[in-house]
Amino acid sequence: MQNLRRASQGIFLLIFLFLFIQTESKGADELGYPVKFFLDFDPLIFITTLLSSHSVQKAFYLSVIVIIITLLLGRVFCGWACPLGTLNNITGSFSKRRRNAPSVNWNRAKYYILIFLLASSLFTMQLTGIVDPISLLIRSLSVSIYPLFNLSIASAFDSAYNSGPKGIVEITEPIYAVLKNNLLAFAQPYFLQSAFIGAIFLFILGLNLYEKRFWCRHLCPLGALLGILSRYSLLRREVSEGCNECGACASVCQGGAHPDTRGKWMPSECLYCRNCDDICPQKAVFFGFGKKENVLGTDLRRRHVIASAMGGVMVVPLLRTAPLSMPVNLSPQLIRPPGSLEEREFLKRCVKCGECMKVCITNGLQPSFLEAGLEGIWSPMLVPRIGYCEFRCTLCGQVCPTGAIKKLSQNEKASVKIGLAVIDKSRCLPHAHATPCIVCEEVCPTPKKAVWFEKAEVRGRGGELITLQQPRVDISLCIGCGICETKCPVQGMPAIYVINAGESRSEYNRLLL
Amino acid sequence: MNRRKFIKIAGIGGIGISFPACLDHLFTPAYSAEPDLAVASGSSAKAITKAAVDALGGMKSFISKGDIVVVKPNMAWDRLPEQAANTNPHVVAEIVRLCIEAGAKKVRVFDRTVNDPRRCYIQSGIKEAVEEAGGTAEYVDERRFKNVKINGVAIKEWPLYTEILEADKVINVPILKHHGLAKVTMSMKNWMGIMGSDRSRIHQKLDQSLVDVSSFVKPSLTVLDAVRVLAANGPQGGDLSDVKTVNAVIAGRDQVAVDSYGAALFGVNGSEIGYVRLAAEQGHGVMELEKLNIRKISL
Numbered sequence: 001m002q003n004l005r006r007a008s009q010g011i012f013l014l015i016f017l018f019l020f021i022q023t024e025s026k027g028a029d030e031l032g033y034p035v036k037f038f039l040d041f042d043p044l045i046f047i048t049t050l051l052s053s054h055s056v057q058k059a060f061y062l063s064v065i066v067i068i069i070t071l072l073l074g075r076v077f078c079g080w081a082c083p084l085g086t087l088n089n090i091t092g093s094f095s096k097r098r099r100n101a102p103s104v105n106w107n108r109a110k111y112y113i114l115i116f117l118l119a120s121s122l123f124t125m126q127l128t129g130i131v132d133p134i135s136l137l138i139r140s141l142s143v144s145i146y147p148l149f150n151l152s153i154a155s156a157f158d159s160a161y162n163s164g165p166k167g168i169v170e171i172t173e174p175i176y177a178v179l180k181n182n183l184l185a186f187a188q189p190y191f192l193q194s195a196f197i198g199a200i201f202l203f204i205l206g207l208n209l210y211e212k213r214f215w216c217r218h219l220c221p222l223g224a225l226l227g228i229l230s231r232y233s234l235l236r237r238e239v240s241e242g243c244n245e246c247g248a249c250a251s252v253c254q255g256g257a258h259p260d261t262r263g264k265w266m267p268s269e270c271l272y273c274r275n276c277d278d279i280c281p282q283k284a285v286f287f288g289f290g291k292k293e294n295v296l297g298t299d300l301r302r303r304h305v306i307a308s309a310m311g312g313v314m315v316v317p318l319l320r321t322a323p324l325s326m327p328v329n330l331s332p333q334l335i336r337p338p339g340s341l342e343e344r345e346f347l348k349r350c351v352k353c354g355e356c357m358k359v360c361i362t363n364g365l366q367p368s369f370l371e372a373g374l375e376g377i378w379s380p381m382l383v384p385r386i387g388y389c390e391f392r393c394t395l396c397g398q399v400c401p402t403g404a405i406k407k408l409s410q411n412e413k414a415s416v417k418i419g420l421a422v423i424d425k426s427r428c429l430p431h432a433h434a435t436p437c438i439v440c441e442e443v444c445p446t447p448k449k450a451v452w453f454e455k456a457e458v459r460g461r462g463g464e465l466i467t468l469q470q471p472r473v474d475i476s477l478c479i480g481c482g483i484c485e486t487k488c489p490v491q492g493m494p495a496i497y498v499i500n501a502g503e504s505r506s507e508y509n510r511l512l513l
Numbered sequence: 514m515n516r517r518k519f520i521k522i523a524g525i526g527g528i529g530i531s532f533p534a535c536l537d538h539l540f541t542p543a544y545s546a547e548p549d550l551a552v553a554s555g556s557s558a559k560a561i562t563k564a565a566v567d568a569l570g571g572m573k574s575f576i577s578k579g580d581i582v583v584v585k586p587n588m589a590w591d592r593l594p595e596q597a598a599n600t601n602p603h604v605v606a607e608i609v610r611l612c613i614e615a616g617a618k619k620v621r622v623f624d625r626t627v628n629d630p631r632r633c634y635i636q637s638g639i640k641e642a643v644e645e646a647g648g649t650a651e652y653v654d655e656r657r658f659k660n661v662k663i664n665g666v667a668i669k670e671w672p673l674y675t676e677i678l679e680a681d682k683v684i685n686v687p688i689l690k691h692h693g694l695a696k697v698t699m700s701m702k703n704w705m706g707i708m709g710s711d712r713s714r715i716h717q718k719l720d721q722s723l724v725d726v727s728s729f730v731k732p733s734l735t736v737l738d739a740v741r742v743l744a745a746n747g748p749q750g751g752d753l754s755d756v757k758t759v760n761a762v763i764a765g766r767d768q769v770a771v772d773s774y775g776a777a778l779f780g781v782n783g784s785e786i787g788y789v790r791l792a793a794e795q796g797h798g799v800m801e802l803e804k805l806n807i808r809k810i811s812l
Contacts, residue, residue, distance in 0.1 A: 025629070025631050025632065026631060026635070027629075027631035027632050027633075027634055027635030027636065027640075028635055158656065161656060162656070186631060186652075361629045361631070361632065362629060390591060390628060390629055390632065391591065391628075391751075392591050392592075392632065392636070393591075393629070393632065429717065435717050436694065436716060436717055436718075436719070437713075437716050437717060438693050438694040438716055439713045439716060441693045442627075442692070442693055442694070442716075442748060442749075443627060443749075445628075445749060445751065446751065447746060447750065447751035447752035447755075448746060448752065449693075449746055453693065469693070469694070487627075487713060489711060489713045489714050489716075491711075
């Protein structure tokens with residue numbers, strides 16, 4: 001069984017990583033792969049999004065398959081498929097601890113986290129993405145691990161290219177080309193908070209050294225959800241009379257499900273890895289359908305359940321009494337991707353999975369920190385100094401799993417305003433320094449350019465007359481894509497930049513009558 | 514004049530049969546002076562491209578066997594061919610094909626784009642067309658820009674793309690279109706696509722900078738695509754009503770002459786275009802159309 005399980009885990013992990021790497025433009029309008037596949041199968045996101053926004057993306061019906069499988073076979077998703085679970089497994093195998101027995105008795109924590117999330121989503125706040133394993137994994141890989149991986153590989157090849165011994169490029173460059181085409185990013189990704197988000201992820205992996213599958217056993221809310229379903233699953237573990245309670249199974253149990261004591265086995269904690277079946281020297285362990293044996297439930301403490309539910313309810317007003325929730329735009333830099341729903345509806349759906357940031361063709365979509373409040377931490381925002389919104393690109397809406405960013409056609413997108421470019425005349429070359437520059441107008445992508453020129457005659461220092469063109473922004477045409485800000489030659493603080501005023505998703509944040 | 518035409522004329526003269534065909538180039542100048550510019554018009558972009566090059570003596574008079582050739586189109590924008598912001602893919606592909614037919618060992622096509630390179634290469638249709646024609650269209654590798662002493666008037670030194678510096682022959686294949694500062698952008702402005710670093714600064718002295726870079730590059734041949742001309746909202750357009758169908762291709766060895774003719778086609782006198790005038794004044798080419806031998810071919 002062990003080899004079969006490892007093969008299954010390996011295949012799912014490879015599919016996951018393959019789809020992750022394919023979450024990148026090849027220049028066509030569509031990606032060609034269902035890159036958000038794993039998120040579609042995530043019942044935790046499905047249920048919490050349903051509760052918080054009362055809406056559902058059709059693709060989420062796939063997650064019903066996971067629910068059905070769990071009711072039939074138990075938490076096999078955790079043990080056999082979950083890519084984060086597999087990474088936990090792999091990291092755990094580096095642990096020197098022989099035994100798999102739990103070091104702490106925290107396994108109830110994950111249920112309290114789940115209850116907290118369900119309560120807050122019932123009261124319209126979607127915080128699941130922060131701890132949902134699939135969201136967490138994609139976000140951490142997108143924002144931190146993959147950029148790190150990419151930079152390390154690229155730097156190695158670059159140093160061979162720039163300063164390696166003569167002739168080495170004949171060997172390294174062809175290898176580099178193959179890697180670039182298949183594994184590496186088209187351009188080095190850079191993300192705000194990459195170290196922070198990466199540290200959280202590495203900490204979660206590191207916990208495996210303290211106790212194998214620490215995350216899966218004690219913290220994972222998806223594991224908790226599937227664990228609850230698993231209590232009713234048809235596939236059951238049974239121990240025959242031959243068991244002499246030698247304890248061999250406890251040392252290999254991945255879930256910490258107490259397999260070694262008769263009557264104490266917990267299906268909600270069992271990952272159905274079948275290690276106990278494999279190792280039992282008495283061949284006393286069986287997995288079979290239908291037969292009923294009394295099993296131990298998750299003995300949640302009533303007080304803790306109430307406390308976590310109350311916590312989930314109270315966190316909603318707590319986070320929403322910050323000034324950012326006032327009907328005043330206090331965060332002009334919060335430029336949402338095109339197709340984003342109105343801010344409140346957006347936050348009800350966004351699970352901060354980072355798919356949009358991974359796919360963003362210019363690297364402009366970045367994880368926010370407090371721009372959207374704590375509620376919106378790590379939700380996507382466009383930072384045009386890093387990258388602009390490519391006029392004819394619609395990928396972020398295509399990969400969003402929850403519909404927080406609507407899928408737009410190119411025609412629809414052309415008329416969606418995500419903000420407005422404003423000129424800072426104190427820095428703009430033609431305005432402040434009587435020096436010709438037309439970059440913002442040249443790159444402006446709207447068919448009738450939103451940046452236009454006013455002919456101006458100004459006097460130079462010596463009194464000479466200089467005729468030049470000074471840029472102006474046509475508010476009615478500007479869509480806020482930010483290419484002017486990205487390309488503005490005034491480094492550091494650009495002379496033209498985008499604020500979110502006038503974004504078409506908002507009823508409130510409008511500018512024109 | 515191409516070989517077939519020569520044989521025909523020579524045959525009529527009754528001397529063609531007495532010489533092996535390989536000697537025909539010895540006689541070509543004796544029959545007619547090669548034109549400075551060839552302007553071909555017609556509905557097939559490929560056919561007029563070939564006709565214009567043939568009128569200048571055929572690709573063999575530019576490319577030698579075994580040459581590594583750079584063909585530089587304008588594909589700076591994430592736009593479709595019909596939006597006329599990038600060079601027509603058929604024109605580029607035909608040039609690539611002619612180069613390979615003339616014995617080129619490798620034909621490289623690239624541009625340092627303004628929009629995302631992947632979208633520019635794919636959406637312009639150029640990558641696919643070039644690869645079909647036997648050339649390569651690789652993305653620009655930022656490591657391969659090399660500081661070069663240009664010793665121009667406005668630009669003394671600038672990082673340029675190594676492929677251009679190492680190529681045996683360089684062919685410029687720009688498109689004729691509107692531009693907010695330069696008024697019209699054609700072949701000389703197309704060399705911005707080989708410039709590294711923050712090239713947007715050159716807009717401060719655009720005309721002289723373009724003259725400096727283009728006179729440094731010195732292409733063997735310039736083929737200006739005027740099949741579809743973007744008449745307003747350039748250089749990237751987007752509105753099909755700004756696109757005029759002209760169905761012409763202009764070829765020549767002198768990029769100043771090509772641009773001067775292109776300007777005229779656009780409705781502007783070459784001397785009104787800053788970089789054309791400066792280039793002519795500084796002796797890099799001829800802008801007075803009346804001084805040029807222009808051959809017009811219509812298919």
